[in-house]
Amino acid sequence: MRVGSDGMAADSMVQLVSCLAAQQPYEIVGTPESEWVDFKSVPPEGPYDLSTDKGKFELAKDVAAFSNAGGGLLVCGFKAKKKQTELYEVAEKVTPFDKKLVDSTKYKDVITEYVRPLLKVKFFWYDHPEGDPEASGHYFVIEVPALPEADRWAMVTRGITDNGQFIKNSWTVPIRNGDTTAFLPQDEVYRLLNDGLRARRGADAAMPAPVADRVKAREVLRAGLGMEETPVLFFQSAPDRPRGLVPGMYADGGLQDILDNQDTLRGAHAFNWSSAYKRPESREGGLLLADAPRRGLLVESDGAVTGAASATAEMLGWAMERYNDGGGTRRISVFVLTEITLEYFRLVDQHVLPLVDGPWTHRIVASDFARPPGRILASGDDPAFPLWGSTQMATSDSWNHSWKALGDPERDAYEALRHIYALFGLDVTANPFVDANSVNTAKLLEKKM
Template sequence: MLNDLKSALAALEAHRPGSLLGLRETQWLDAKSGPYQLADPRAVEELTKDVSAFANGGGGVIIVGIATRLEHDEEVLDHIVGLDPTAVNVDQIRKLIRQRITPAPRGVRVGWSGADGERVLFIEVPAQAADTLFVLPAPVGKPGAPRQDTVAVPMRDGDSTHWLPRAEIQQLLSAGIRASGMPTAQALTELVRQAVSEAGPGAGLRVGQGLPDREREMRAAYEQLADAGLGEPTGEAWAQGAAALQDLRHEVDGEPGWVLCLVPGRPPVAVAEPVWQAIVETGRRAPGGQDPLAAVGFPRAPAGTNAPWVIPADALRVDLDGGAWGPGLLACSGRGVWRWQPLPRFSLNQGRSADIGTAGQTPALRLRALVNLPWAEVSTLEISKSRRTQLEQMLPHSALAGAVTLLSRRRGAELPAALWERGPFGNSGRSAGYTCSIAGPDGGAAVKASVMLALPTTMESTVVACADVLIESAEAWAAAIGPGWDTQLGLDEIQAVLLAAWETAAELLPEAVGDPAALSWAAPPTTELRITCEQPDDNGVRPALDTLVDLKPLGPNDGGSRSQLAVAITAAPAMDRAERQRLLREALVHMAHAFGYVDAEVDLL
């Protein structure tokens, strides 16, 4: 049974926010049905009041996304409203807590709990040092920087939060003055002198204040970067994973501020505030309310840079690393729009959609390029009639159609991939599927090309674009071509088909939902390339690939023959053809090495 802060936090960490329903708001528990609207100064004041009240009251947790009902004059947690993580700026919440509350409470944690549709935000405020009082600027409910010459003390009293009356604040100050043993005027003068001595002229905070273990390191970095225009801190330093961070003003009024960022093993960097916000906003699109910087990582210095460095406000590119998304770069367009893309890398990981659209099919050979497009804004995507018509008009002239036509043309036959029909995959506002068949003399399919685009479903959260070339029957294809031609594909033909399939799936098909360049990523996009023999022999065993594909350029394979080879490429879908061809060749070599062709080299393909 949940009856204290510890058990409530355990339920939230286990993603069971529903377990809290029925609890009453109390000294350690507060619930909000909707998020703090941080564009409203009054909501900012409410947030910092709630947090500092718990800091002054022994700790507690604020849960945002659960509505309450009034029962016997008490607020009871009634039902989960749920929040959209993309509509809540968690980083801004953390920043406001650090900047507005003096001193900044230690160990405050902002996180998410629950599954989609029932996701809630929680702000955990641990118990603080018993001799510390947390204060705020007096609330005014108006835009602008808070006044630094006012003070207010929020207090938690049972299930409510209120301001400490002026008379009690005066009593606290008087008690402190009496404890100093000095007359009032002398005590106040000494306090001012001490504050100025510790913080420096015009400043209320030290560089590194808030992270005593790293304060010296941060001050050294600040001094090395001061010539870039770093001003005074605007809030205490804080830890984000292994990184130490602190917001700073610019030394010139009106210029964007800075974020001082220290990551172990990397040179310190001062990042202009607009660029830092672009980094954070990019990571905010990660699903599940993940910490933005845990997703995209932190700025990575240019190669060969070991000294402290600066990312100015007019920077057009930032390399990032250390996050769950892996190495990537954030690039700014001429219109000031920042867009993240991964740095290319290879693996053998196949996603949940690897076999999409293959049910009931047993081609002799399948060459597949499947592109996973984890866009952040997918709920409004649809395949309109006009864009479907445009796709139908372009498919006969696509790279995929050209590659399939060329397979027969190289063998002396003109069998164009010109007629594309809907199916066999379902077509709707959320999916599109087309197939082109080249028949053998008996009318049965010899070679097929097919494409499919599927928008997210309850089972799959990403957009999937796929292009296949199927040799349904090598015998039927040989009969359609005519005598004297070998239907075994060369490795150069495999490359040409995979290149065309990848280009079609990555660039042509996504245009069916609009302009892909206008969409942002919620995770790294990937492409899966696969070469498989799927038609079993009479003994039920799939034949080896080298019966249908000439794999000699890869060299010997100590592991024996295989019926399947596959590789995954993490890279931006859109690129020029030369870059795509280079990545394809490198991916095939990576795949070959992983499957035992250890002598394979790019130059031999």
């Protein structure tokens, strides 16, 4: 009997790898190729025929393209096909194979020789479940890290002819574009070269590069909190020019102590990032404060911060059940949304930004807010009576906006709310706790929980 069920689809790298690790490959069938995953079926010579220039180029190109995006997975052992009713190719069949078809040392050598800069690519094998009469074997996964924005772009040190032969003294810059790979246009390469020349002549002449979106940090935190199926509001902050490990992360008075003893407006049981039950734990040179199912914080080794708050009755929808229309806890509490937003920036602006000199970028990401039954928000304060407060529905499942950090908690909180309210087709002035271009802390504290 076959294990698993068709068409469940994985919506993140973490979920896809979890299915493979649990020997549930059929759960992945139905997953579309995207900017973070590409499926490879396996012909007799393996996923990539490294005995040919074309096979070497394809491997190098795929790795470089994912590194120029937000990182991704090359998943070998699935057949993907594009149907007329679908926008992208979709994994439609499992095709596990024998391990002898892949020599991971040769794969590593090709990537090392033909991709610049050098990338720390990881290789993983996963077993197909035993006893399946329809298929047997293994799955091979290549995990490609995102290249930091300051180091982009990754390039393949060879071009290739239509006949599949390497062109010496040539190079290409592949870019992942949805479920396909494009190449950086010549005009863009020319512009980048000139920007570099201007930067050498004077630091003020070059335009600053955009800060990389920490997609993987959101996925890691979401999985750690068990919120893969939960609508989540993410707050993120990253230094524009990371400088390696933040000093004193675990020292007395360092970030670990600050997270463990947060200076909040109302105490650990209110709507902030503190916890009365959990302590921050070390994680890969950083910190993880996971207080599921409400919220959690991830601090990376370079100081970048990701916060996740559930858009359910546990947090953003707290005490809003009575004001919904029977479709579940959908309404967002204006008070809770405002307070947890302000508390994030009180923590990050005051205690994290000073640790890394230079500009920072803040970001908010609302994930799955439009997924049925959808999250709703209304103008004004939280209703005092069920019939008050006309609500607006969230209009996107992947709302993602950033701005240069101001370093002032009340002003940065205002910027975050301005972007969040726009998700619902509302102006931030509809929030009763904002004045001019900032959140009014005094007004917020007047509100009784």
